Amino acid sequence: MSEPxxxxxxxxxxxxxxxxxxxxxLAALSEYExxxxxxxxxxxxxxxxxxNLVQIVAFQEIGKSSDADWLLFLSEWLQPETFPTTLVAxxxxxxxxxxxxxRDDFAxxxxxxxxxxxxxxxxxxxFLPHDEAIELLLPILYHDPDPDLRHxxxxxxxxxxxxxxxxxxxxxxxxENLFGKLTNACALAILNHPRGLHFLHDLIATHHTLSKxxxxxxxxxxxxxxxxxxFELPPCDRPEDIPVxxxxxxxxxxxxxxxxxxxxxxxxxxxxxx
Numbered sequence: 001m002s003e004p005x006x007x008x009x010x011x012x013x014x015x016x017x018x019x020x021x022x023x024x025x026l027a028a029l030s031e032y033e034x035x036x037x038x039x040x041x042x043x044x045x046x047x048x049x050x051x052n053l054v055q056i057v058a059f060q061e062i063g064k065s066s067d068a069d070w071l072l073f074l075s076e077w078l079q080p081e082t083f084p085t086t087l088v089a090x091x092x093x094x095x096x097x098x099x100x101x102x103r104d105d106f107a108x109x110x111x112x113x114x115x116x117x118x119x120x121x122x123x124x125x126x127f128l129p130h131d132e133a134i135e136l137l138l139p140i141l142y143h144d145p146d147p148d149l150r151h152x153x154x155x156x157x158x159x160x161x162x163x164x165x166x167x168x169x170x171x172x173x174x175x176e177n178l179f180g181k182l183t184n185a186c187a188l189a190i191l192n193h194p195r196g197l198h199f200l201h202d203l204i205a206t207h208h209t210l211s212k213x214x215x216x217x218x219x220x221x222x223x224x225x226x227x228x229x230x231f232e233l234p235p236c237d238r239p240e241d242i243p244v245x246x247x248x249x250x251x252x253x254x255x256x257x258x259x260x261x262x263x264x265x266x267x268x269x270x271x272x273x274x
Contacts, residue, residue, distance in 0.1 A: 022057045025049075035067065044073070056089040063093035071099040080114040087120035095127035103132055110136060115146045122152050125160050134162050141165050158187035159228060170195060178214055182221040190228055192260035200225075201255045204248045219244060222251045229254065 025046055032039035046058035062070050077090045094100050109121030125133040140153040151172055154165025173184045188196025207215055231254035255261055
């Protein structure tokens with residue numbers, strides 16, 4: 001019996017609890033006039049939520065506010081005890097509000113003794129000119145004492161189309177779980193590397209054999225890759241209504257058009273390409 005057609009929303013329903021929490025928060029926030037004292041007070045209370053996803057969404061809303069007066073409040077969250085994913089949201093909000101615009105702005109974070117703060121600051125490539133971002137990421141890639149941060153730097157460099165972290169990406173493809181392999185494969189695909197392109201192509205071709213959770217992970221990464229490389233999806237008022245097959249087919253077509261896909265991947269331990 002064939003599997004019923006599904007759309008993107010169907011695959012994300014296992015995250016319904018998280019979606020309800022953030023949805024309820026945004027619905028409550030919409031009751032207040034944006035920028036009003038009540039709106040700001042509610043946002044600040046959400047930043048202290050015990051639900052990390054609500055915290056992250058609250059900081060995202062602050063970043064969208066275009067109000068630089070939030071920068072002092074945000075800077076108070078740059079502490080070692082702040083949860084790592086929250087730190088990333090704080091850094092992103094500061095960057096969106098113009099609080100991080102130069103290498104000097106990033107120096108205190110990149111040089112911090114706290115690995116969580118250094119890790120959050122690796123999002124610099126969103127806010128700095130291309131060459132400056134690469135210059136700041138390379139020392140992390142080569143010298144940071146935390147191997148996880150060196151790996152994240154390799155991923156960020158790939159987003160900037162730098163292959164400086166290629167050996168590390170290939171190494172992590174060998175030892176990661178599916179979610180990690182997908183992250184590395186997408187970075188390799190951005191670099192037009194056969195290992196990433198073939199891995200994604202094969203996984204897309206067999207996605208019906210994956211669990212719902214793993215198909216959702218694949219969809220999440222494919223959509224992120226699409227944002228990076230720009231393969232097109234049909235116009236739709238609600239992106240979540242796009243059939244999954246359409247998303248995967250467009251991604252597969254893009255992969256097959258990459259010059260790196262034409263190379264054959266040898267699966268030996270040294271990642272040779274023939």
